[in-house]
Amino acid sequence: MSRTLAAVGRYAATHPWRTIGLWAVVAAAVFSLAAAFGGPTREDWDVPAAPAQHGTDLLRAHLPEMGNTSAQVVVHDDAPLPSGTLDELSGRLATLDHVLRVTPPRMSADGDTAVLVMQYDVPVTDPDVYEDISPIEEVVQPYRDAGLQVELGGELPGTAVGTMEGVGEMIGIGVALLVLLLVFRSVVAAGVPIVLAVAGLAVGGAGVTVLAGLISVTPYAPTIATMVGLGVGIDYALLLLTRMLEGRRAGLSVIESAARAGATAGRSVVLAGCTVLVSLLGLKLAGLTTFSTMGFATAIAVVAVMGTSLTLVPAVFRLTHRWVEKRFLRQVARPRGTRVERWSQRVAGRPVPWIVGAGLVMIVLAAPVLDMRTWPQSGSDDPASSQLRRAYDLVTEEFGAGAPTPYLFVADRSVVDAGTLAGTVAELRQRDDLVNVTDPQVSPDGAIAVVSAESVYVDNDARTGDQVDSLRTGLPDGVDLTGTSPMMSDIADRLAGRLWLVIAFVVATSMLLLLLMFRSVWIPVKAAAMNLLSVAAAYGVVTAVFQWGWGLELLGVDHARPVSTWLPILMFAILFGLSMDYEVFLLSRVREEYERTGDPRGSVARGLAATGTVITAAAAIMVAVFFGFISESATIIKMLGFGMGTAILLDATLVRMVLVPATMTLLGHRNWWLPAWLDRVLPRVAPEVHEDAPVLERV
Incomplete structure (x- = not known):
């Protein structure tokens, strides 16, 4: 390995422009693949082995308006809401694409708050609706202008909040530049690791786009890939550059410094990168598509920045070494023990x-x-400034803790007879941790019946998990508990x-x-x-x-x-x-x-x-x-x-x-x-x- 990496470093330093050209060809090929075969990121939230998934699948097959995504439109005013306004709003919402039904308004006890639930014919991860609430916003805006408070909550609006703004990357790059300036005392030397890391990350991003064209890649995957890829990319370039500078200080030529750095620091980069890749691929064992794609996407970014560092750092060093070395060599011209070495000796002493x-x-x-x-997540997680949070707070305050996330009991009528179902509903109504247990709603094809109920706890309450287990324990065969x-x-x-x-x-x-x-x-x-x-x-x-x-x-x-x-x-x-x-x-x-x-x-x-x-x-x-x-x-x-x-x-x-x-x-x-x-x-x-x-x- 060391000999191979030494040869790579020597070649890159000997033929810098040729190396940069070859890298550009590879980068262009990856970008071309991304343009031709890449696709947008999209979620896949189905969990086939989860007990709740079977009930969801039954709903999608027989009662799609309850099995697919939904959005809550929460309307609030200081005075009782006029029914005519709500009917008008409901009618306009029902005309939007993929909306199967808008439920009748659910009114609060004092009449000043109403919840309309939009039921869709596609899951929340469908590209036609995912992260896109602009059609709903256009419908509700006139009512806001008229003085009503209208907030959007629930599953679909939840995908449109908390989108990445890119501030984190900019902060990281800015601090990285400052740290490297303090280390090298040279703008050129400080800029080389950052520029090369960003270049490698761009190629990795194109690779992630290609991956998204092949499988469903969670929208969070590029964020995680950027977070890790940017950090390790700068680290790898910094390690190689420092080792080349040390070689120059020891009297080696630029080309031999690059070869020596490849044989030593380059080997460390490859082996360290392998440990990162092993850890990332371990995400596959989590058993969820979201984690698998995060691991694959981040692995692509790591490979890209690793390859960029091993090839471009020696090439760029050959072209810029006069500017990079000038301050570094003067700074360390006199051999002396460093504070780190003295610290190590102090620790080693006791x-x-x-x-x-x-x-x-x-x-x-x-x-x-x-x-x-x-x-995992809750409508209460978002900041108070988020409309998703405002909608969640209005619903819980006016209708109860479990109103935003009702339980759905799905009965397969080929297995569960009417008497058993009626007994199950009666038992649910006797529980003191459930409220608003509905009568069974039978699907148009008669295959299933659905009962809705609300918990007295908020969705992320410490007791929710035990409550779910308790409810399932008491259900007869053929009845599934599902819902958020x-x-x-x-x-x-x-x-x-x-x-x-x-x-x-x-x-x-x-x-x-x-x-x-x-x-x-x-x-x-x-x-x-x-x-x-x-x-x-x-x-x-x-x-x-x-x-x-x-x-x-x-x-x-x-x-x-x-x-x-x-x-x-x-x-x-x-x-x-x-x-x-x-x-x-x-x-x-x-x-x-x-x-x-x-x-x-x-x-x-x-x-x-x-x-x-x-x-x-x-x-x-x-x-x-x-x-x-x-x-x-x-x-x-x-x-x-x-x-x-x-x-x-x-x-x-x-x-x-x-x-x-x-x-x-x-x-x-x-x-x-x-x-x-x-x-x-x-x-x-x-x-x-x-x-x-x-x-x-x-x-």
Whole structure:
């Protein structure tokens, strides 16, 4: 691997314009494929194995107005609403495309609030309606102009709020430029990693468009791909550029510096990228199409920025090295120990207290995870300024906690007779946790009957999951419980069960990769434990902030809520891969130093010193990219950005700068222990570090 990557770096630096031209041809080909075969992103929210899905399928087949998407139009005034106005509004809404029926207005007790439900003939993910509420807005606007408060809520309007505005990316790029300016003291050197990362990300984005033309790709996938791709793209370019500059400082030519960087830093980029890809592909095990497409899309972005970094960084360095080197070489002209190296030696001097102290901090931060409660999504999640939230609040205040998300009991009449169904309805009406239980509504073809009921709890209440289980336990064969809340409960249960499968796969595969990379038993065990600790601490912080409400107002969220069910698996898969990135960067350099000197303690200090600036800068950039997404309006994106930014911050400080050097100091030579029998059977992908290779001084 090292020889191949060295050859790539040498060729790119020797023929920079040819390399840039070849990259442009590949990019043009990908963009052409995107134009010819690409498609728009779209959701696929069906969960075939979920208990609620069977009832939904029956409704779509026999009573489509209740089985497909819907929208709530909530009308409110300070005085009782005139029936003529509501009838007129209902008639106009009924003329819109794909609307099968508009239910009669449901009036509040005082008559000042009404809810009209628009029932469609297509699911919410249909491209004709998904994220498009402009036809409804055009109909209701005259009534707003007349002084009525009209808010849109429910499933379909829920897809049109919280769309990405791109602010997070801009914040991340701005902070990245500032960090790189501080590191390199050169606008050109600072701009190279960013420009190349964005170029690679553009190709990756085109690849995601091609993927969307082949399968249903969730609209959140490009956001996650951008979030991860931008961060790792800058990291990879930064690592390669720094290693080339070190080669120049050691007296190598530009071309040999590029070759040496490819053989060392390039190998780290490939192996680190592989760990990220393994983690992302673990999302497939979550069993939901949404997660699978997020993993595939982000993997495409990672491959694109990885390939761009390995080829374009040496080519661009050859063309710009005079400007890039000028300040860097002057800045480090006098060999000296760095603050990072001195810090490493301090930690190595008393490793046990440092391990205990940092470990306790991480455990305390992780403690709230024991109280973590998850729920996919709710109409109450959005900010108070959102009309979806205003509609949700009006409906719950006027009609009850469960009114926005009624339960639907679907009876297959070929299995359930009239007497059994009547008995089931009577039992439901006797429950004190249900209200407004309706009489059965029979489908036109007589195949099914539907009973609607409302919970006394809001949809994301801690008791909803148990309520759903209790209701299902008491239902006779042939009756399915479906609706928004039962489907959300099924998704929560499914992901909670699959989380451990994803963790086991990602951890085991990543440990195997590290075992192959570093020919050591303890390195992968230690890395897995550290990364699991980082993720657990991030889970704990997210729980404390979003579920307990600690400092929530600072993030622009006005109330506490459960942690999104989508978050634990998504965060774990992404963060474990990114943490392994830094682990590979650091350990590759420590391994080189150890093989050169045989000094276990000194190699840790020198390896940390050599990568400290790069890892710190890369982590700062990654944290900025992730925290930048807190500015987005969607709560799940805020939560994801905050959680991942927190995890990277902890990983780059307490883990990488304290726990790793302290534990490696304690292990000493045992860090690199591998049984002889295992050494013989394992394939060799370890770095090729030769004794005559130039010794690189530390930044």
